[in-house]
Amino acid sequence: MSELQRTAEDLDAADPLAAVRGRFVLDDVTYLDGNSLGALPAHVPGRVEDVVRRQWGELRIRSWEESGWWTAPERIGDRIAPLVGAAAGQVVVGDSTSVNVFKALVAAVRMAQEDGRGGGAGPVRDEILVDATTFPSDGYIAESAARMTGCALRPVAPAEVPGALGERTAAVLLNHVDYRTGRLHDLPALTAAVHAAGAYAVWDLCHSAGALPVGLDEHGVDLAVGCTYKYLNGGPGSPAYLYVRRDLQPRFDSPLPGWNSHAEPFGMRSEYAPASGAVRGRVGTPDILSLLALEAALDVWDEEGVSVAAVRAKSLALTDFFLRCVEEYVPDGRVESVTPAAHAERGSQVALRCSPTLGSARVGGAPIAGEVMKRLIERGVVGDYRAPDVLRFGFTPLYVGFADVERAARVLGRTVAG
Structure with missing residues (x-):
């Protein structure tokens, strides 16, 4: 187990919102696209049936x-x-x-x-x-x-x-x-x-x-x-x-x-x-x-303990940790964050621009970023892509954990390394 994996475990163990994750329908996919479509709260189907x-x-x-x-x-x-x-x-x-x-x-x-x-x-x-x-x-x-x-x-x-x-x-x-x-x-x-x-x-x-x-x-x-x-x-x-x-x-x-x-x-x-x-x-x-x-x-x-303030605190911690993991796992020059580092200027997502140093302007007939996101999804990390060259990762603190963050950055590093 790497140092970052151990850090993720410790952060998840100390997370005051960790229990809320169980209120959502999730699987073994690392879902970082809640800034496009949030996950399903588990009790909603029963309410809709009523x-x-x-x-x-x-x-x-x-x-x-x-x-x-x-x-x-x-x-x-x-x-x-x-x-x-x-x-x-x-x-x-x-x-x-x-x-x-x-x-x-x-x-x-x-x-x-x-x-x-x-x-x-x-x-x-x-x-x-x-x-x-x-x-x-x-x-x-x-x-x-x-x-x-x-x-x-x-x-x-x-x-x-x-x-x-x-x-x-x-x-x-x-x-x-x-x-x-x-x-x-x-x-x-x-x-x-x-x-x-x-x-x-x-x-x-x-x-x-x-x-x-x-x-x-x-x-x-x-x-x-x-x-x-x-x-x-x-x-x-x-x-x-x-x-x-x-x-x-x-x-x-x-x-x-x-x-x-x-x-x-x-x-x-x-x-x-x-x-x-x-x-x-x-x-x-x-x-x-x-x-x-x-x-x-x-x-x-x-839910007890769920508040906008608690969500914001975890959001910043998640995005900070993701940027740290990206720096550690992704080879130099392969991606560049276009999301501000300052907390006062950051929402709850991180956008990474794929560098042309990945190779030609297009990979497999698709723009670099689009192809990278496709491969990430195939490997169980779901974010999304915005033309021409941006990978977006959304962090919904109610159900995203620090282990998700570490895994996403690790898979991203392997994907862009070839």
Whole structure:
């Protein structure tokens, strides 16, 4: 047994979250792709079976009231709220991340433009800044929102946002953690800069919620969105969520007003009147099966000792140990970390760029990184690949252990060594 293997054993033995691993369906594969799809909590299938067989199969339409289907989007939102640092009544669950980005961004621009009209001689807010390194869908949505609201769209690197803000800026769409590199951006400072310019901040939390503290209320974030199938383990395609800060809720003007967000949803009125509170973020009939699977998955956060702070502490320890193991096991010059070393700038993943010194630009007809990840998966280490040359490894502290980390780095070293 190597020194690093012994260290991993000691770290696992001292891990206060180690017991939570048993709450998940796992096998002998080292699963480091929870930043794409979280593992299945073991109790979820039984809960979903109850939803299908009893609530749907026996109670049928009565379940909208008797089983609480109708209020599920807000009820589950209140369970997610503490995981992103929000008080109850500000998060609603439903739709996809992309749909919620659209709702939030258009609403933010409308509020900014309303501010200008209310001030009489205020600036014309006709510009949206978007994270230039964002996940493609966010960029597509931002472009569409800009066309819809008559705004110009400016892609800007997050670090350059403070200098790019101006009196014409209406809204800024940013990612808390970069999906490709795992870089954690400074949410408090960037939000403050956006507010100082008189604009509204919209944050995408897909790669941070459930992995690290967010502090939406503490830092005065206006609007935020996120998915639930990564670190929240809600299942493939599980519904996303939308945060609307409490004082902004009366002004939240959704571009997708549906009957579920109407003040009288069963009044069937031809005129739209928005409901009060976070309910304004709803659109159509909620996806009950996925919603209730997510609700069951969130039970893991009720376990003794499970908290965002504990998860963050373990996340940093896991990623530190992985980088140490990579340095030890991987031959020099074969990979390079593009994830910041500083804890304050690191999410819960490590991204490694494959070096051209591995050989030709392509191996076996595939890009180097893609071929390396394929071989890793064949050898029982599951991460993922992002073009053109990045290997991503996600660390979900609720079920990833230090032995997993050591094994992944050891297999990676053997794989890139040839």
